[in-house]
Amino acid sequence: xxxxxxxxFYELFEIPxxxxxxxxxxAYALAKKTYGEQSLAAYSLxxxxxxxxxxxxxxxxxxxxxxxxxxxxxxxxxxxxxxPEKPPQPAGPVKTTPAAAASEPPKDIAAPVEIESxxxxxxxxxxxxxxxxxxxxxxxxxxxxxxFEFLERNQYRSLPPSVYLRSYVLQYARILGLxxxxxxxxxxxxxxxxxxxxxxxx
Amino acid sequence: MDQGEIWAVGGxxxxxxxSFLAANLGITLANQGKRVLLIDADLGCANLHTxxxxxxxxxxxxxxxxxxxxxxxxxxxxxGITRLGLISGAQDILAMANPxxxxxxxxLKQIQELDMEYIIxxxxxxxxxxxxxxxxxxxQGILAVLPEPTSIENVYRFIKSVFYRRFRKIAREEAVRExxxxxxxxxxxxxxxxxxxxxKQVARMDGAVGELLKNEMYxxxxxxxxxxxxxxxxxxxxxxxxxxxxxxxxxxxxxxxxVEYDDHVWQATKRRRPLVTEYPMSSSARGxxxxxxxxxxxxxxxxxxxxxxxxxx
Numbered sequence: 192x193x194x195x196x197x198x199x200f201y202e203l204f205e206i207p208x209x210x211x212x213x214x215x216x217x218a219y220a221l222a223k224k225t226y227g228e229q230s231l232a233a234y235s236l237x238x239x240x241x242x243x244x245x246x247x248x249x250x251x252x253x254x255x256x257x258x259x260x261x262x263x264x265x266x267x268x269x270x271x272x273x274x275p276e277k278p279p280q281p282a283g284p285v286k287t288t289p290a291a292a293a294s295e296p297p298k299d300i301a302a303p304v305e306i307e308s309x310x311x312x313x314x315x316x317x318x319x320x321x322x323x324x325x326x327x328x329x330x331x332x333x334x335x336x337x338x339f340e341f342l343e344r345n346q347y348r349s350l351p352p353s354v355y356l357r358s359y360v361l362q363y364a365r366i367l368g369l370x371x372x373x374x375x376x377x378x379x380x381x382x383x384x385x386x387x388x389x390x391x392x393x
Numbered sequence: 394m395d396q397g398e399i400w401a402v403g404g405x406x407x408x409x410x411x412s413f414l415a416a417n418l419g420i421t422l423a424n425q426g427k428r429v430l431l432i433d434a435d436l437g438c439a440n441l442h443t444x445x446x447x448x449x450x451x452x453x454x455x456x457x458x459x460x461x462x463x464x465x466x467x468x469x470x471x472x473g474i475t476r477l478g479l480i481s482g483a484q485d486i487l488a489m490a491n492p493x494x495x496x497x498x499x500x501l502k503q504i505q506e507l508d509m510e511y512i513i514x515x516x517x518x519x520x521x522x523x524x525x526x527x528x529x530x531x532x533q534g535i536l537a538v539l540p541e542p543t544s545i546e547n548v549y550r551f552i553k554s555v556f557y558r559r560f561r562k563i564a565r566e567e568a569v570r571e572x573x574x575x576x577x578x579x580x581x582x583x584x585x586x587x588x589x590x591x592x593k594q595v596a597r598m599d600g601a602v603g604e605l606l607k608n609e610m611y612x613x614x615x616x617x618x619x620x621x622x623x624x625x626x627x628x629x630x631x632x633x634x635x636x637x638x639x640x641x642x643x644x645x646x647x648x649x650x651x652v653e654y655d656d657h658v659w660q661a662t663k664r665r666r667p668l669v670t671e672y673p674m675s676s677s678a679r680g681x682x683x684x685x686x687x688x689x690x691x692x693x694x695x696x697x698x699x700x701x702x703x704x705x706x
Contacts, residue, residue: 194589195640205636217696225633232633235546236641245640 195245196332196362199269200252208266215256222249251371261372268357268379309377315343317367332362339363342378347385356382397430397509400688401531405547407518409537410620411435413658414681415515416444417669421685422511423477424669430469430509432480434527435517439482445472446665447479455483457503458496465503474670478509497523501530520554528555533688534615535649538634540627545634548617552642553577556588556613563605569595588642613644616693618684619651625699627651632696647693652680 201208204218226233226242226249233242255261318325325343329336338359341349350356357375364374402415412435419431433441433454442449450470456462457480469478504512514531516524528534534555538548560573572594576585585591588610596603619631631648638646655677661668669678687693 194587194643205639214697217699221629221632221636221696224629225636230633231540231542231545232630233637235542235549236637 195248199358200256200265201270203248203252204256208270210256212257215253219249219253219257222246247365251365255372264376268353268375269361271354306373306377309374310381311341311343311345311347311378314363314367314374317369318343321367323366328363328366331366332359334359334362345381347378347382350382353379353382396505397428397507397512398533399504399512399514399531400533400535401434401514401516401528402535402537403516403524403528403551404537404544405518405520405551406539406544409539409544409547410652411518411537412441412444412515413662413668414535414537414618414620414652414684415513416441416667417678417681418685418688419477419511419513420445420474420667420669421682422689423474426476427510428476428508429511429513430478430480430504430507431472432504432512432514433482434514434524436483436523438517441515442479442481443665444662445474445479445667447472450479450481453481453483454500457500458483465500465507482515494526497526520551522558525555525558529559535688536615536617536646537620538617538630539621540619540623540630545630548634549638549641552615552638552644552646553588555615556610556642556644559609559613560591560606563609564595564599564602566599566602569598569602572598588644610643611645614647615644616647616649616688618649621654622651622680623654629699631694632699649687649693650680650684652677652684 195203201210204210204215204222206214206218210218223246224230226237226245230242233245237245255265318328325336325339328334328339338350338356341347342360342363351359357379360375360378361371364371400418402411402418404411412433415431419429423429431441431445433439435441436454439449439453447470452462452468452470454468457465457468462468465480468480470481472479514527516527518524536548536551538544554577557573557577561570564570564573572583572585573591575581575583576591576594583590583594585594592603592606592610595606617631617634619627622628628651631651635646635648638644653676655675657672657675658668658677661671664671668675669681672678
């Protein structure tokens with residue numbers, strides 16, 4: 192088994208990729224019970240912060256796997272499974288993306304921002320405003336810091352294949368407190384764009 | 394089967410039903426036609442014989458260890474149940490509570506040469522090297538837990554002790570052993586909190602040993618039995634503990650069943666009669682039979698089980 196931060200959603204839930212809706216529901220219910228406030232099983236191994244982190248990931252896993260489209264996308268981009276597909280569809284406003292307007296305190300960064308405006312530069316600004324050093328993210332995720340540097344410098348062509356990249360960006364966005372899936376979709380879109388249309392990297 | 398399969402029942406805390414489980418599992422197997430030997434390895438606090446309703450026998454494990462008895466067969470006493478033998482533990486000789494490693498090895502070799510299909514070791518409470526070593530030697534290590542905080546904490550402590558003990562045996566180099574010893578202390582200065590951290594640290598010092606430890610972690614699969622279950626939440630606890638162990642220790646704990654809280658157990662115990670003999674149809678006896686069946690077939694409970702027991706919504 193892998194440490195939590197390296198587990199994909201299926202590993203986290205201990206279910207196969209072919210799991211039924213029912214199995215996903217069960218796994219989610221169990222995880223909530225296992226790592227929740229009243230849990231007997233987890234409190235002596237994980238402190239309250241760690242349990243919250245697990246619950247957060249669990250929640251994200253459930254949201255992704257219980258949604259047919261997002262599950263497909265996840266299977267393809269993170270697991271690298273071939274699925275009859277169409278190009279990633281970046282869409283909708285990102286709720287928690289902070290404004291580039293650099294004067295507000297971090298508390299106000301919940302203002303919705305169009306996903307279309309999200310770039311590597313903006314991600315760097317968000318990160319700096321939250322006072323999170325890039326090295327810290329690299330340490331936490333155990334992902335090579337150069338990838339994050341490329342991302343924040345908008346050097347999309349230098350980024351690793353989307354199979355890996357998606358997972359990297361998901362983790363990065365989560366640490367920044369952004370909607371991981373939306374941000375990952377957007378970054379993958381930017382990568383596609385930088386390569387010119389029609390060519391896909393899988 | 395050439396050699397008997399060894400099961401060891403442990404779990405850290407006293408009073409979680411280790412002897413109860415060992416005795417009743419043994420009887421269940423014997424009733425199914427298997428040749429079974431129960432060994433009370435709770436050196437110093439032996440009372441497995443009481444669970445079987447027999448008096449403290451003349452010959453015990455300590456006679457074997459001290460050499461007063463030469464052959465292991467001489468230490469086996471009948472239990473009144475066909476095909477089920479017992480080697481009782483040392484009850485009073487404190488010195489015997491810690492036999493030397495060579496003694497234990499010799500003993501186990503003799504045990505394995507016996508014409509038995511299953512050998513069930515009832516381990517003592519706590520996490521002494523003795524207990525840990527017997528647990529590690531067993532083909533199937535069984536952990537008895539009660540659905541209460543102290544018992545759960547002790548089971549985790551036990552799991553941690555067992556495989557750190559194993560780790561230390563693998564690691565020959567002093568520096569690596571030192572790290573492993575330090576890791577047992579939760580507030581160690583290396584910041585090692587979980588076995589993952591430990592393996593990472595060890596791998597940095599010695600890649601090959603790191604690999605060994607990792608393999609060890611994968612192959613260590615203790616079995617969990619939740620005893621004295623009173624609610625569906627208590628049943629779910631087994632799954633939650635399994636998940637917590639995966640996340641924290643990186644090991645796979647197999648949840649092999651539970652035994653319901655049941656007045657029959659109390660009544661049988663008071664009369665010094667084994668539960669499965671006295672009340673074979675009670676819910677607790679049925680629980681034990683399911684556990685035995687899963688141990689024999691190497692199966693575990695799956696989470697769908699919860700849906701089957703009580704429909705949700």
